[in-house]
Amino acid sequence: MSTRSTQVAIIGGGLAAFTAAETIRRSGADALMIHPQSPGATALWSGLGQAFGPAGSLLPQSAGSVEAAERVVQTLTTDRDERFAALSRRRPFHPYARWGLSRAEVGAHLKSALRSLDYAGIERVDEEVVFPTAYAAPYSADIVATSTRQSAITAGERVGVVACPALADWSAARLVDALNSTRPDTAVVVEAAPLSSLPGASSHSVKVATQLAAALEDAPGTFAAALEQSVDAHGIDLLTLPPCLGRSWTEHVEIFGALEDVLSCRVAESAAARNSIHGWRLDRYLRSRNALEVVSARAVSAAVENRSARAVNTVSDTVSADAVILATGRWIGRGLPGSAPLREPIFGVDLWLDGGPIRNPEEAWPPRLLEELPWGDHPLFRAGVATDETLRPLDLNGAPAVDNVFAAGRLLAGFNPIWDGTTMGVDLISGRLAALFALEYLGIAASREEMTS
Numbered sequence: 001m002s003t004r005s006t007q008v009a010i011i012g013g014g015l016a017a018f019t020a021a022e023t024i025r026r027s028g029a030d031a032l033m034i035h036p037q038s039p040g041a042t043a044l045w046s047g048l049g050q051a052f053g054p055a056g057s058l059l060p061q062s063a064g065s066v067e068a069a070e071r072v073v074q075t076l077t078t079d080r081d082e083r084f085a086a087l088s089r090r091r092p093f094h095p096y097a098r099w100g101l102s103r104a105e106v107g108a109h110l111k112s113a114l115r116s117l118d119y120a121g122i123e124r125v126d127e128e129v130v131f132p133t134a135y136a137a138p139y140s141a142d143i144v145a146t147s148t149r150q151s152a153i154t155a156g157e158r159v160g161v162v163a164c165p166a167l168a169d170w171s172a173a174r175l176v177d178a179l180n181s182t183r184p185d186t187a188v189v190v191e192a193a194p195l196s197s198l199p200g201a202s203s204h205s206v207k208v209a210t211q212l213a214a215a216l217e218d219a220p221g222t223f224a225a226a227l228e229q230s231v232d233a234h235g236i237d238l239l240t241l242p243p244c245l246g247r248s249w250t251e252h253v254e255i256f257g258a259l260e261d262v263l264s265c266r267v268a269e270s271a272a273a274r275n276s277i278h279g280w281r282l283d284r285y286l287r288s289r290n291a292l293e294v295v296s297a298r299a300v301s302a303a304v305e306n307r308s309a310r311a312v313n314t315v316s317d318t319v320s321a322d323a324v325i326l327a328t329g330r331w332i333g334r335g336l337p338g339s340a341p342l343r344e345p346i347f348g349v350d351l352w353l354d355g356g357p358i359r360n361p362e363e364a365w366p367p368r369l370l371e372e373l374p375w376g377d378h379p380l381f382r383a384g385v386a387t388d389e390t391l392r393p394l395d396l397n398g399a400p401a402v403d404n405v406f407a408a409g410r411l412l413a414g415f416n417p418i419w420d421g422t423t424m425g426v427d428l429i430s431g432r433l434a435a436l437f438a439l440e441y442l443g444i445a446a447s448r449e450e451m452t453s
């Protein structure tokens with residue numbers, strides 16, 4: 001058993017934890033991260049994220065396993081003021097409301113959080129535009145993977161969707177049908193070797209991306225030539241590539257660039273379904289760029305005295321810390337339990353749902369907190385760690401349970417990410433805020449850049 005000490009211990013290795021880590025690092029405070037090698041939900045990111053609120057009802061429905069006939073467009077808006085107002089009406093206990101953030105403050109924090117991550121693979125979207133998704137539903141995105149940036153479709157444009165049978169989650173025909181159902185003759189399927197003839201059917205885009213890189217090494221130029229023919233034949237303005245060939249993956253930068261040079265239209269990689277390559281790239285980037293020491297293990301418990309966390313324990317290390325950032329995500333990374341007792345496992349903090357604590361955590365049965373239909377607004381998805389306005393977890397009575405622990409990311413209570421249109425926004429903003437409040441608690445000034453941004 002080894003013992004270390006630090007000013008700030010950051011528990012977690014996803015988007016929220018790394019956003020916090022970067023802000024802490026810039027302040028010069030002594031800090032370390034605690035997380036296992038295995039990634040969390042960040043590695044599943046589809047390439048599109050939201051921060052300002054719900055855009056409509058289509059995505060929640062299409063994100064469930066539904067047949068095309070059951071997909072009904074009810075509303076879709078890109079207007080950010082309207083979306084933020086809808087969020088405020090729908091979720092009085094949303095984290096933004098708990099922290100007292102206005103629409104403008106959400107925008108400002110988002111900008112700063114993305115700037116501090118400094119990842120060329122992610123961009124903020126300032127225009128109010130709609131992106132097609134791998135599920136074929138339109139999506140008003142506030143944050144996009146750089147590869148997908150060009151995939152927003154403008155009225156009157158002709159779109160070529162490139163087929164890739166080897167990628168099981170990618171249905172070019174379905175996306176084309178969906179696009180044509182809203183505007184006839186908008187889209188066509190484009191078949192181009194070697195992408196159209198890669199063997200197998202994998203739902204893992206990283207595997208298909210590797211196959212493609214190998215095939216293109218054997219026959220460079222053939223892919224671009226095949227695409228060029230289709231672009232000319234169909235008068236294509238925008239070519240949407242399956243999510244396995246992007247501009248932010250080192251192995252594909254050149255291939256993507258060559259396509260942009262040769263083709264007379266815009267070229268974009270599509271957003272993805274689950275097992276997304278966009279999330280995988282983001283996760284790899286965050287880990288490779290991290291400058292803090294990492295204790296590579298799961299935190300299993302914490303020592304708390306007089307409402308102050310003194311140390312975090314893994315199976316082999318004890319990390320004593322003056323402040324702790326808790327950013328352990330939900331079930332994918334095992335930050336929250338999937339069965340009773342429904343409590344945050346490291347600090348034993350009670351979980352909250354819609355403005356109040358879950359009163360019977362020992363007996364709570366998660367399936368009772370699920371709606372009947374898969375795309376329903378499941379209460380279970382809104383259950384999590386509630387915080388005060390400085391991100392300290394609340395106890396059963398609504399008072400901070402611990403004074404020097406600051407919670408961030410998907411483990412927070414009060415929002416259903418898909419329904420509420422704040423998927424990535426909450427992770428990024430809470431990661432930044434948790435770091436700023438931890439620094440304030442320690443009396444350490446944030447970096448000049450953080451203060452002015």
Ligand SMILES: Cc1cc2nc3c(=O)[nH]c(=O)nc-3n(C[C@H](O)[C@H](O)[C@H](O)COP(=O)(O)OP(=O)(O)OC[C@H]3O[C@@H](n4cnc5c(N)ncnc54)[C@H](O)[C@@H]3O)c2cc1C
Pocket residue numbers: 011012013014015016017034035036038039040041042043044045046047048049050274297298299300327328329330332333334335346408409410411417423424425427
């Ligand atoms: C299937 C799926 C698809 C999604 N698609 C999208 C999307 O399209 N767009 C979007 O914006 N968002 C999407 N999300 C949500 C998004 O991925 C998450 O909100 C975000 O990545 C959460 O970041 P996080 O840092 O809070 O948690 P995570 O990324 O889950 O990170 C948690 C980290 O904590 C670590 N951890 C857990 N327990 C411990 C412990 N005891 N000790 C130490 N470390 C621990 C985990 O190993 C992991 O590294 C999706 C989520 C899922 C599940």
